[in-house]
Amino acid sequence: MRYQKTVFVRKPRKWGLLQQKGEEADIQASQNEKALQERLREEKQIPKRLYGSMDAAKARIEPHARKGKPVPEHEDWRDMKVGCWYQVETVSVSRQSSRQRRKAQREGTVLRTTQHKYYCDIAHADQFGKLVWATGCQITADLAAELVFVCDGAAWIWEVVAHYYPHAVEIVDWYHAEARLKRLADTVFSSPSQRQQWLAQITEYLWQGQVVEVILACKRLASKHDEARQAFTYFSNNSHRMRYDSFRAQGYLIGSGTIESGCKQIVTQRLKRSGAQWIVEGAVRTAKARAAWLSGNWHTLCQKRARLPLARVAKKMG
Numbered sequence: 001m002r003y004q005k006t007v008f009v010r011k012p013r014k015w016g017l018l019q020q021k022g023e024e025a026d027i028q029a030s031q032n033e034k035a036l037q038e039r040l041r042e043e044k045q046i047p048k049r050l051y052g053s054m055d056a057a058k059a060r061i062e063p064h065a066r067k068g069k070p071v072p073e074h075e076d077w078r079d080m081k082v083g084c085w086y087q088v089e090t091v092s093v094s095r096q097s098s099r100q101r102r103k104a105q106r107e108g109t110v111l112r113t114t115q116h117k118y119y120c121d122i123a124h125a126d127q128f129g130k131l132v133w134a135t136g137c138q139i140t141a142d143l144a145a146e147l148v149f150v151c152d153g154a155a156w157i158w159e160v161v162a163h164y165y166p167h168a169v170e171i172v173d174w175y176h177a178e179a180r181l182k183r184l185a186d187t188v189f190s191s192p193s194q195r196q197q198w199l200a201q202i203t204e205y206l207w208q209g210q211v212v213e214v215i216l217a218c219k220r221l222a223s224k225h226d227e228a229r230q231a232f233t234y235f236s237n238n239s240h241r242m243r244y245d246s247f248r249a250q251g252y253l254i255g256s257g258t259i260e261s262g263c264k265q266i267v268t269q270r271l272k273r274s275g276a277q278w279i280v281e282g283a284v285r286t287a288k289a290r291a292a293w294l295s296g297n298w299h300t301l302c303q304k305r306a307r308l309p310l311a312r313v314a315k316k317m318g
Contacts, residue, residue, distance in 0.1 A: 018304050051088060080121070080122050149171065266294070
C-alpha cells in the first residue's frame with residue numbers, strides 16, 4: 001500500500017492516463033449494442049436501487065500559446081465536471097453520531113452513502129454525458145430496478161439525465177433548495193423577525209412538498225426583487241424534483257453531499273494546491289487518478305500498468 005501511495009503522489013498523470021484510456025474503451029463499448037447485451041450473460045448483481053449525482057468545480061488552467069494565437073494574459077477557469085455512482089444504506093441508531101441523531105429527530109431515518117464510484121472530466125456536457133452513460137453501463141445502472149439522481153438545479157445536469165436515463169427519479173438537493181429560500185429572505189426582508197417568520201413558513205411548505213405555495217410566495221415578491229424573480233424561475237423549473245414529502249416516504253436520499261465531497265476531494269484539495277499550475281491535459285489526468293483512488297479502483301490500475309511492456313521490462317531490471 002505504501003508503494004501505491006508513493007506512485008500516486010509522484011506520477012498521477014501517468015496513472016490518470018491509464019484511467020482515461022480505460023474510460024475511452026468503456027465509452028466505445030457503451031455504444032455497442034452487442035457488448036451491452038453480453039452483460040446480461042455475466043453473473044453481475046444488478047442493484048435494486050442505485051443513485052447518481054453530478055456537479056462541477058472550477059479548476060485554474062494556466063495560459064499557454066495556441067497554434068497561431070498569442071499567449072493569453074490571464075488564466076482560464078474551467079469546469080471540472082464530476083460524477084458519482086453510489087448506493088445508500090440506513091444508519092442504525094446505535095451507530096448514529098450526535099449530528100445524525102439531531103437529524104433523525106426531524107427526518108426519522110438517517111441514511112449514508114456507500115460504494116462510491118467517481119468519474120470526472122473537463123468537457124462539454126454532451127461529451128461528459130457519454131462518460132456518464134459509459135460508467136453507468138459498467139455498473140449496470142441502466143438495468144437497475146430503480147435509478148435515482150440527486151443533484152443541484154444546474155440545467156446541463158438534468159439535460160444529461162433526461163437524455164441517457166429518462167426513467168430515473170430526479171431530485172434536486174434539499175439543501176440547495178433550502179439555501180435558495182434563505183438567500184431570498186435575507187435579500188428581501190430587512191426586519192429579522194419578519195424574515196424569520198416568512199422563512200420558517202416557506203421552508204416548511206417546501207419540506208412538505210407544497211412547492212406550489214413556495215412558487216406563489218416567490219411570485220408575490222418578484223415584481224420588486226430580482227432575487228425573487230430568479231427564485232420563482234428556479235422553483236418553477238424544478239417543482240417535479242422537489243416532492244420532498246413523497247421522496248422521504250419512499251426512503252430516498254434527498255441530499256447531494258456525496259458529490260459535493262467528491263468535488264472537494266478531486267478538484268479543490270488536489271488541483272487547487274498552493275503553487276499548482278495546470279494545462280487541461282494534466283488537470284484532467286490528475287483528477288482522473290484521484291477519482292480512481294477514491295473509488296477503490298487503484299488495484300485495477302496497478303494491474304493495467306503491470307501488463308504494459310515497459311512495466312514488465314522495468315520489473316525484470318529491478
